[in-house]
Amino acid sequence: MNVPILPTTSVGSFPKPDYLKKARLQLSRGEIKEKKLRELEERATKDWIHFQEEIGIDILVDGEMYRGDMVTYFAETLKGFEISGLVRSYGNRYYRKPVVVDEVKRAKPMTIEWFQFAQRLTKKPVKGMLTGPYTIMDWSFNEYYGSRRDLTLALAGVIHEEAVDLEKAGAQYIQIDEPAVSVRPEELPLAVEAMGVVTKGLKAKTLTHICYGDFEKIYPGMLDIPVDQIDLELSNSSFNLLELFKKHPFTKEIGLGVVDVHSHVLETKAQVVDRIEKALEVFRPEQIYVDPDCGLKTREVQEAKDKLRVIVEATKEVRKGLVSAGSVGGKL
Amino acid sequence: MLTVSTVSHYPKIGDSLEEQLLRRTYAQFDRKEVDLAHVERTKDEVTRQVIQEQIDAGVELITDGQIRWNDAITYIAGKMKGFELTGLLRYFDTNTFYRQPICKAELTSPESLLVKDFQFANAISSVPVKAVLTGPFTIARLSQDKHYKDFEVFALKLAAILGEEVKRLAQVGATVFHFDDPALLWFKKEKAVFKKIWTKLASYFPENIETILFLNFGDLKGIYPEIQDLPFTTLGLDLATETENWEVLESTPCTKKLLAGIVDARNTKMETEEELQGKLEKLLAIVSPENLSVSPSHGLEFLPRASAKKKLANLAKVVREFREAKVKT
Ligand SMILES: [Zn+2]
Numbered sequence: 213m214n215v216p217i218l219p220t221t222s223v224g225s226f227p228k229p230d231y232l233k234k235a236r237l238q239l240s241r242g243e244i245k246e247k248k249l250r251e252l253e254e255r256a257t258k259d260w261i262h263f264q265e266e267i268g269i270d271i272l273v274d275g276e277m278y279r280g281d282m283v284t285y286f287a288e289t290l291k292g293f294e295i296s297g298l299v300r301s302y303g304n305r306y307y308r309k310p311v312v313v314d315e316v317k318r319a320k321p322m323t324i325e326w327f328q329f330a331q332r333l334t335k336k337p338v339k340g341m342l343t344g345p346y347t348i349m350d351w352s353f354n355e356y357y358g359s360r361r362d363l364t365l366a367l368a369g370v371i372h373e374e375a376v377d378l379e380k381a382g383a384q385y386i387q388i389d390e391p392a393v394s395v396r397p398e399e400l401p402l403a404v405e406a407m408g409v410v411t412k413g414l415k416a417k418t419l420t421h422i423c424y425g426d427f428e429k430i431y432p433g434m435l436d437i438p439v440d441q442i443d444l445e446l447s448n449s450s451f452n453l454l455e456l457f458k459k460h461p462f463t464k465e466i467g468l469g470v471v472d473v474h475s476h477v478l479e480t481k482a483q484v485v486d487r488i489e490k491a492l493e494v495f496r497p498e499q500i501y502v503d504p505d506c507g508l509k510t511r512e513v514q515e516a517k518d519k520l521r522v523i524v525e526a527t528k529e530v531r532k533g534l535v536s537a538g539s540v541g542g543k544l
Numbered sequence: 545m546l547t548v549s550t551v552s553h554y555p556k557i558g559d560s561l562e563e564q565l566l567r568r569t570y571a572q573f574d575r576k577e578v579d580l581a582h583v584e585r586t587k588d589e590v591t592r593q594v595i596q597e598q599i600d601a602g603v604e605l606i607t608d609g610q611i612r613w614n615d616a617i618t619y620i621a622g623k624m625k626g627f628e629l630t631g632l633l634r635y636f637d638t639n640t641f642y643r644q645p646i647c648k649a650e651l652t653s654p655e656s657l658l659v660k661d662f663q664f665a666n667a668i669s670s671v672p673v674k675a676v677l678t679g680p681f682t683i684a685r686l687s688q689d690k691h692y693k694d695f696e697v698f699a700l701k702l703a704a705i706l707g708e709e710v711k712r713l714a715q716v717g718a719t720v721f722h723f724d725d726p727a728l729l730w731f732k733k734e735k736a737v738f739k740k741i742w743t744k745l746a747s748y749f750p751e752n753i754e755t756i757l758f759l760n761f762g763d764l765k766g767i768y769p770e771i772q773d774l775p776f777t778t779l780g781l782d783l784a785t786e787t788e789n790w791e792v793l794e795s796t797p798c799t800k801k802l803l804a805g806i807v808d809a810r811n812t813k814m815e816t817e818e819e820l821q822g823k824l825e826k827l828l829a830i831v832s833p834e835n836l837s838v839s840p841s842h843g844l845e846f847l848p849r850a851s852a853k854k855k856l857a858n859l860a861k862v863v864r865e866f867r868e869a870k871v872k873t
Contacts, residue, residue: 296812297559297848302632302641303614304570306557309848311812351639355813395637424634 219270225507226275261333274330283351292316310352318370340378344390346403368409389421397429432460443467445505469505471519484526545833547604552843554594554609602860608665615642626651636761645687675718679725707748720754729762746775763788769796784808784841805841812851820862
């Protein structure tokens with residue numbers, strides 16, 4: 213895989229431009245046709261791919277312009293799901309939760325067309341992006357399967373099918389997000405088992421993103437998740453996790469979240485350089501991929517772009533330092 | 545005997561236009577189209593709706609639905625002096641969040657926390673209303689203390705404030721007090737401190753009130769039977785999602801009244817009548833019908849409103865038929 217040391221990448225989602233937000237609303241009111249929405253989703257995807265190329269990101273994402281929510285998208289596409297009435301998450305924010313009402317099956321590939329669309333636009337690798345079985349289970353109501361485990365393993369089967377198709381379509385990196393894993397430490401073994409089903413036999417590099425961390429509670433157990441890389445939000449925890457990793461070595465590659473996605477405040481280049489350098493005290497350079505803490509979809513388009521730019525510039529500077537110090541070979 | 549009750553919260557909105565009143569009003573308030581007094585009137589209106597909905601479903605001892613509460617912690621802590629509310633944290637293992645209070649000064653509650661809310665609900669309800677409070681241990685555990693710098697001192701102070709509140713509520717007619725204090729089940733090692741805190745809290749209890757200690761988000765392994773030594777009248781627990789609680793309860797005779805959460809308040813799957821009847825039979829082998837009431841396992845806000853309504857009506861129906869059958873035989 214032809215990427216430099218400290219490859220830069222993204223966790224998945226980018227903000228939708230205003231014209232796309234408006235079009236999604238119009239579609240829900242029946243004011244435009246699906247074909248029109250699709251056109252705009254393609255336009256937004258193109259823009260994001262071009263932007264990532266232009267600023268020099270190494271491993272691209274399609275930005276998920278066509279997805280609403282990371283679980284609902286899959287639930288709406290899979291067989292066996294319905295969508296519930298509104299439930300509240302906090303304040304005046306409500307969402308609809310998927311409900312499993314029948315055996316879960318993949319009627320058709322869910323992400324392949326969009327992956328191919330994005331990959332055709334660039335020579336750089338584009339990541340295949342999936343939501344993990346444990347998280348889909350945890351964020352859904354279950355009216356069909358006898359237990360959380362049964363549902364999780366059923367979902368693992370269909371996500372595996374999708375991962376295999378992504379690999380066939382040329383994905384060199386397949387990310388299977390499991391943000392819910394940090395919530396119930398006692399169920400970590402289930403998430404590990406399910407991920408084993410998803411990644412079985414894949415040759416692509418596999419990674420998972422975990423967030424909302426009380427990572428102390430699932431570390432070092434989370435190193436058992438059968439993927440090559442774990443992506444974590446580190447800037448949100450002020451990098452306290454690094455102390456944990458000093459005590460018990462992190463044995464996988466790490467996706468290093470270096471900018472806070474929940475804050476409007478733009479990190480300075482010096483701040484991000486400092487974060488990467490702190491990480492280099494704990495990890496070997498070859499272990500590290502640099503990215504934002506989490507999906508950037510909640511930021512404004514301009515804020516997201518600025519944060520990505522800082523990541524690329526800071527990483528370039530750290531790379532130069534590494535090469536001149538002779539700690540890695542030249543490939544810049 | 546064998547009554548049906550609700551616990552804690554009830555969904556604030558539903559899917560119909562009418563049921564979306566509160567959500568719309570908050571949005572209007574954000575756009576400065578209505579004032580705070582209008583929002584408060586809307587909360588009253590929605591409280592009225594959800595009280596009637598519980599009664600219509602057949603619930604015999606209700607709550608006010610905690611329509612005014614954003615979450616279990618900040619509504620009550622936010623009314624005390626000495627706390628500052630900060631960032632959002634996950635509430636136990638749910639997909640809901642609360643603003644973490646940070647204690648930065650001596651805690652006081654010069655004004656009542658819940659008296660007005662209770663009086664409002666009690667005046668409009670045709671069935672008895674419980675006063676619902678979050679327990680002192682849970683408020684303390686889910687907050688940060690930068691003032692007392694000693695967990696026990698901090699939690700005892702909260703117990704004193706809540707104890708005073710119980711007295712105020714009793715003066716305006718509350719007789720049943722429901723304490724949600726689930727953090728114990730996540731911090732079982734601290735049961736000795738929990739005991740001290742609850743002993744302090746109970747020292748404020750007037751005579752002849754019912755006090756429910758409701759424990760969910762975990763099982764009572766290692767907590768029961770000792771928990772029965774504490775000064776409360778009714779033990780509430782999750783007997784829907786925490787299957788181990790059945791073994792726990794069956795291990796030692798129950799000396800308290802029991803509030804059994806036999807309906808799963810975190811999943812839309814409907815309980816069958818046979819399933820609920822089976823649970824009632826099992827419960828009556830543990831306590832007498834006079835000492836038993838049943839409820840959902842948690843507040844119902846984790847469910848869509850339509851599903852919450854259906855589950856309550858289903859529970860009430862099964863209990864009604866069960867009681868009738870028992871009277872005949
Ligand atoms: Zn995340």
